[in-house]
Amino acid sequence: MGISALERELKRGSTEVLILALLEQKPRHGYEIGRLIDERSEGAISFHIASLYPTLYRLEDKQLIEGRWVERAGQRRRRYYRLTPDGRRALAKQRGIWDQFFGALDRVARIRHA
């Protein structure tokens, strides 16, 4: 696998886990998810907003998240996403994989994660 392919796979995998992790705390709409990833990574993660909705729809098709329109008084209708039980299990599994990955990087190349 070339560097660009590896980067693409890592980016794709990390985008999914980032979205699942953000939805673990509470339901959020698409703009909020994009903004939070941008803010919380403090620019360190180069998150391409163009892939946000394709990823959201892919996760929804896989039934890892569930989207629904919510209308509240005085606010416009918004589509909120929340984690499904399958999504919660997938997130736990992904965390385990990333932990192992970072652990291996640390042991081999002394790369630590926060």
Added chain:
Amino acid sequence: MPDFRARLRSRIDDADVVEELAQHAEQAFESARADGLSEEAANAHAQRLLAAWCASRRVASRRAALAGLPQDVRYAVRLLRREPFYAAIAILTMALGIGATTTLFSVAYGVLMKPLPWPEADRVMRVTETRKGQQARLRGTISNGPYLAWRDAASTVTLAGYGVVGNAMTILPKQGIEPVRLQIGRMTSSLFDVLETRPVRGRAFVPDDEHVPASGPFPAPKVVILSYGLWQDWFGGRDEAIGSAIRIDDSLVTIIGVMPRGFGFPDRGVRAWLPMPVGPVNGIDSTGRPFQTMQIFGALARLKPGYTPAQAAAEGTARARTAPDPGYTAVAMFGSGAAPDILVTPAADAMTADVRPAIVLLLAAVALLLVTATANVGSLQLARATTSGRAADASSASWLSKAASSASRAAPRAWRCP
């Protein structure tokens, strides 16, 4: 603010997706403006987002993915799991309606719409004699006078007569089989031409088999044709059946043929056929004295190419009126001594005329049942949607308030790369 929806609509069918992406673009635009970007720069930023989303195949095909069969199936399975009682009621109601409609439609098709099992069956007609608009006591029949007058000079049709003897006692002497009661049919030799059907073994009746003597009573029948089923039952499908003798009531008759499998005329209950002689109206008895006879029986006709039922009926009526007048016998049988008229109607229609109104009525009733079942399920769905809509509002509110309160408690989680 620029109209982001128009651009999205040109590429994306799903209105919800358009709305969701447009809202995001609007917020991105406002955010960029708040950060001090010019309107053009903020618009360019938002337009770049739109371009990226529109280029995404997954976004563009969102509706297909949602509306597709797999999605429907998944939704159905989820619903089934989540609300098995509701799903069972809906499935049962629809199954009942669809099942009843399908069953009765099968019956209606078999009885009313399926063509009769003869070649070019649409040319086979039922022939009925009326006098002053009244049919004979046995409905859908013709009497011997008009029949013979038309048969001997017909140019528009081939005419045939038939009848049913009823349950005759039949004995197969050679094999010692117990006597059984069978329904025996009668047919003229021309019926094979009208139905365009031939025996699969042996031969059909010929005019000599229905010989009518110049005087005295009709002779006893001498030949018989078996149905396929009777041939299998009695002879195991062996050819030695042809030429064997059986006794039907008091007559010893020779088996001369076997009809094809599935042939049942005038109905499937008939197991064997004897020839049917049709005598003249004016006869001479065995002592030499003249007498008048009226035979009443069913008749079919096959239209010759190029002729219509109306033309056949006109010819039949004209010929029938040349037949000898049976006098008071006609009054006794038809309730009128008027000149005969001949009606020619498609056999399929005539055979189902009695049951057609009942079946059509039942079909309409069952269709109504299906509509009712569908409406019931629809109402159930509507009631459920209304209830769950209220619940959803409540749950959305609690969902959001819970989310808001948990968010205030939750510490921000930072993801850092080294």
